[in-house]
Each structure stands twice: as structure tokens, then as C-alpha cells.
Amino acid sequence: MQKTIELNGQKVVYTLRVHKRARGIRLSVASGGVFTVSASPSTLTSAIEKFIRQKSDWVLDKIRYFSQFPLRRAQGKPIGGKRHFAEHKDRALALTRERLAHFNQHYGFKWNSVTIRNQRSRWGSCSRKGNLSFNYKIALLPPHLADYIIVHELCHLGELNHSRAFWSLVARTLPAHRSFRASLRKIGVSFL
Numbered sequence: 001m002q003k004t005i006e007l008n009g010q011k012v013v014y015t016l017r018v019h020k021r022a023r024g025i026r027l028s029v030a031s032g033g034v035f036t037v038s039a040s041p042s043t044l045t046s047a048i049e050k051f052i053r054q055k056s057d058w059v060l061d062k063i064r065y066f067s068q069f070p071l072r073r074a075q076g077k078p079i080g081g082k083r084h085f086a087e088h089k090d091r092a093l094a095l096t097r098e099r100l101a102h103f104n105q106h107y108g109f110k111w112n113s114v115t116i117r118n119q120r121s122r123w124g125s126c127s128r129k130g131n132l133s134f135n136y137k138i139a140l141l142p143p144h145l146a147d148y149i150i151v152h153e154l155c156h157l158g159e160l161n162h163s164r165a166f167w168s169l170v171a172r173t174l175p176a177h178r179s180f181r182a183s184l185r186k187i188g189v190s191f192l
């Protein structure tokens, strides 16, 4: 079951696995910054959330660290394949729309359309006509990296270049954008 929690002002996605024999609550972070929580069926959501919050620095640190490594290949559904794209594109669109609206409260830009694509070499793009497009793999990234891609394309509505003015627009909402860019470069668009 996929859930989200806000830690130190950052929205974090995790998978909750309920095991009958689980003892207590366990947190783990794997390649790609994939965050999993396991708990027994009797554990209350509030207890799980409280536990994660108590460990928020640890969780965010691990996600940041593990984001540099490629995600594990989805079993039977190769990343970039038709089935994998079909499975994740709706979630990618919902996530992108939600985060665009969130960051645009600050910028107040206007765009024309938002499309999700299955691309090999790009995370996103912004056209002169204000059409934004994003790679569906954005839905597989740790939230802070997905946010970076969304803010990057959003800011191209203000500056359609990579000038100093563009980067200062990005920095208004994501002051740590440089480190996010470095993590993304390490992951690579094709992941593999």
C-alpha cells in the first residue's frame, strides 16, 4: 500500500507492508530511494506515522543517499516497456499536476498542457507554447527529485533557457537544487 507523509516539510512516499509476523515497526530504504515500512496488522497508522517522524532525519538522509543508485528493475515489466508505462503513467500525471499546482502558488505561471511520456533520454520539457511534458519515470523517483524536475520545467515558463535568471527562479523554491541535479545525473533517465 502506497502512502505519503510529510517530513521536515518534504512529502515522502513509502510502501507499507503489513506482515502477520512482523514485530514492531521496521523502516528500510533501498536503491532509488525507495522507502518501505513494515508493521504487524495490529499497528495503528498513527503509531507508524509517529515512529517515522521520530526518525525523519535518518529517513531523509537515507533517501538522499540511496537516490544515487539505480532503481531495481521491476519484475517482469522492464522499465521503459509498454506495460510498465501503462502501470505508472496515471500516477505520474496525478503527481505532476498536484506538485505543479503546489509550486505554482509561488510562481503564478500559466501553462497550456501537461503530458506524460515514455522517453529514454529526458525527464521533462517545456515548449515555447507552454506545453509541459514529463517522463512517466518521475513517479518512480524519490519525491524531492520528482519535485526538482517539476520545478525545473515550471521555471522554463518564466525563462526558456538555463541562464542565471533561470536558476535563481528554481532556487526560490528549491535552494538545494544543485545536489538534486547531481543525484539525478547519477540515476540517469533510463535507470539501467
Ligand SMILES: [Zn+2]
Pocket (backbone or CB within 6 Å): 152, 156, 161, 162
Ligand atoms: Zn531545462
